[in-house]
Amino acid sequence: MNDLMRQEDLFSNPTTRVPICLCLDVSASMDRIVGGQTRDTGRKVFVDGREWNIVEGGVTALHEMIEGVNLFYDNLLDDDVARYAAEVCIVTFGGKAQLVMDFANLDRQEGERQQKISNLTAQGETPMGEAVNMALNCLEARKNEFKEAGVDYYQPWLVLMTDGEPNGASSEFERAVARTNDLAKVRKLTVFPIGIGDEADMNCLAKFSPRRPPLKLKGMNFKKFFEWLSASVSRTSQSMPGDTVKLDMEGIKGWAEL
Amino acid sequence: MEWKSICCAVQGRGHAKKNLPCQDKVARLEANGVHVIALADGAGSAALSHFGAQCVVNRATAFIADRFFDLIAREDGRSVTQEIFSVLLQALRDEAELRECTLKDLASTILIAAVGDGKFFLAHLGDGVIGYLNDSGLKVATTPDNGEFSNETVFVTSADAVARMRIFKGALKNISGFILMSDGSEQSLYSKRKKTLAPAVKRLMHRTCLVDGKILTPQLEQALSTVIAANTQDDCSVAILAKPSAQLPPLNALPLPERQELFQIAGSPAFRKVTKKISRCDKICTLLRRPLTLRQIIRRLHVKPLPAKKKLNRLLKTGVIEKRNALYKTFSG
Numbered sequence: 006m007n008d009l010m011r012q013e014d015l016f017s018n019p020t021t022r023v024p025i026c027l028c029l030d031v032s033a034s035m036d037r038i039v040g041g042q043t044r045d046t047g048r049k050v051f052v053d054g055r056e057w058n059i060v061e062g063g064v065t066a067l068h069e070m071i072e073g074v075n076l077f078y079d080n081l082l083d084d085d086v087a088r089y090a091a092e093v094c095i096v097t098f099g100g101k102a103q104l105v106m107d108f109a110n111l112d113r114q115e116g117e118r119q120q121k122i123s124n125l126t127a128q129g130e131t132p133m134g135e136a137v138n139m140a141l142n143c144l145e146a147r148k149n150e151f152k153e154a155g156v157d158y159y160q161p162w163l164v165l166m167t168d169g170e171p172n173g174a175s176s177e178f179e180r181a182v183a184r185t186n187d188l189a190k191v192r193k194l195t196v197f198p199i200g201i202g203d204e205a206d207m208n209c210l211a212k213f214s215p216r217r218p219p220l221k222l223k224g225m226n227f228k229k230f231f232e233w234l235s236a237s238v239s240r241t242s243q244s245m246p247g248d249t250v251k252l253d254m255e256g257i258k259g260w261a262e263l
Numbered sequence: 264m265e266w267k268s269i270c271c272a273v274q275g276r277g278h279a280k281k282n283l284p285c286q287d288k289v290a291r292l293e294a295n296g297v298h299v300i301a302l303a304d305g306a307g308s309a310a311l312s313h314f315g316a317q318c319v320v321n322r323a324t325a326f327i328a329d330r331f332f333d334l335i336a337r338e339d340g341r342s343v344t345q346e347i348f349s350v351l352l353q354a355l356r357d358e359a360e361l362r363e364c365t366l367k368d369l370a371s372t373i374l375i376a377a378v379g380d381g382k383f384f385l386a387h388l389g390d391g392v393i394g395y396l397n398d399s400g401l402k403v404a405t406t407p408d409n410g411e412f413s414n415e416t417v418f419v420t421s422a423d424a425v426a427r428m429r430i431f432k433g434a435l436k437n438i439s440g441f442i443l444m445s446d447g448s449e450q451s452l453y454s455k456r457k458k459t460l461a462p463a464v465k466r467l468m469h470r471t472c473l474v475d476g477k478i479l480t481p482q483l484e485q486a487l488s489t490v491i492a493a494n495t496q497d498d499c500s501v502a503i504l505a506k507p508s509a510q511l512p513p514l515n516a517l518p519l520p521e522r523q524e525l526f527q528i529a530g531s532p533a534f535r536k537v538t539k540k541i542s543r544c545d546k547i548c549t550l551l552r553r554p555l556t557l558r559q560i561i562r563r564l565h566v567k568p569l570p571a572k573k574k575l576n577r578l579l580k581t582g583v584i585e586k587r588n589a590l591y592k593t594f595s596g
Contacts, residue, residue: 016451018453154456
């Protein structure tokens with residue numbers, strides 16, 4: 006306590022926020038086996054644009070992604086500054102676009118986080134445009150809330166992960182591409198389009214990112230990606246006004262095929 | 264009653280961790296009947312912005328003290344900002360040549376407040392806040408000029424700096440205090456939601472009027488480092504101009520507990536011993552409203568030299584009186 010300045014005579018402004026929107030593919034193809042022991046059942050199914058063999062056991066791409074997202078949360082919660090700065094929103098697309106977690110302080114999401122993320126299931130088609138539009142709507146709404154509450158914020162991030170190609174309404178897709186481009190071109194949004202596996206449509210992902218080519222996940226290295234993402238959020242949250250936050254390009258090599 | 268000023272900048276936790284210098288710089292100057300304070304926050308992205316910020320506050324205070332009356336007489340505000348920038352950029356170009364760097368390496372914001380002959384002048388470019396105190400309380404003159412995002416702002420070296428600088432001039436009337444703060448101090452001294460200043464600002468202005476800057480500056484530095492810097496990663500700085508008024512009462516108009524605090528006298532005022540000590544200090548401060556030598560003081564107070572000197576030294580330590588060229592005087596006049 007200082008004689009000249011008493012704590013009760015001061016204001017406490019909220020921490021400057023880093024809004025991050027994870028827009029994740031949970032279409033049926035994310036149930037593909039990427040590791041572990043499997044047993045073929047002999048049955049086949051046609052879903053999400055192609056025919057699949059049904060097996061038992063094994064580790065799916067979705068499992069890996071869920072582990073990555075949980076690790077992302079854990080890392081942010083472990084960081085003294087990022088914990089209060091980061092705000093995460095999760096929109097998934099599998100059959101339909103769905104808001105799984107709306108923007109909120111991490112501590113407030115913690116109660117339902119594990120359950121909501123772990124319960125994600127892979128199903129249906131890939132309505133990527135619908136999901137990106139939903140993500141951008143959430144982002145706009147949150148920014149308005151920040152403005153009303155006098156909360157400062159950094160450029161929001163949109164992480165778009167898919168293992169296939171969009172097959173929702175083409176008008177929604179075009180609208181999502183246009184909205185994302187408008188924001189990204191004037192640096193009002195940082196977009197990270199990430200392709201999973203060999204079948205990810207990189208051309209389509211590129212349409213969302215006018216400033217940076219999409220990156221392809223090395224194997225199923227979700228863990229490395231989300232580690233890199235949380236470290237980048239942490240660096241941004243500790244930057245000061247006027248700082249230019251540069252992305253850790255060296256770190257990208259650990260998880261992306263360049 | 265004359266205007267007093269104080270300024271102070273401390274390194275933020277973020278810069279301490281990275282072993283970077285404090286990029287907030289402050290300056291004050293009293294010359295030609297003008298009292299000026301300036302504050303600059305060096306850009307985090309500019310390698311030598313601490314030199315740029317220092318250069319800009321030094322040049323700005325000298326220039327405004329020199330040209331205050333001419334600047335406030337002009338009707339064309341644009342010509343005022345253009346002249347300020349031509350002077351600041353020339354100083355930065357010289358600095359860049361000296362440091363063998365680019366102008367951009369020296370990027371900083373700039374906030375200025377000046378008073379003279381019943382008039383004031385304010386200038387603000389970039390983030391940070393300028394506040395003032397009038398008869399109805401603390402007011403905000405300029406809010407931070409950020410873009411939409413927290414890490415965007417405008418610097419002296421930016422292309423659109425001239426157009427974005429905000430300037431104000433006017434008659435002081437019932438204004439008795441100004442404060443400049445960087446965005447680090449803003450975290451604790453300014454409410455972003457309500458756009459108001461924290462009550463602590465008024466206390467700082469009051470102390471600026473009553474306590475000698477030599478004593479108050481280290482106290483302010485400690486307050487910035489321990490209280491304000493704890494709420495941010497950024498460097499923290501403030502510069503204050505103030506004079507006694509109805510809002511900032513002079514020493515003799517203060518209630519007893521406040522005088523006791525200023526005289527740094529411990530104990531409950533319920534004890535006669537304590538009130539006696541306070542009234543002795545009151546007596547000296549009243550006597551010293553005009554400057555006196557030690558010999559004159561001894562004669563007026565009818566005390567022996569040694570105890571008189573001891574009492575004066577004690578009051579000098581509190582900063583409520585000052586000593587200049589063998590003359591003792593109550594700091595606030």
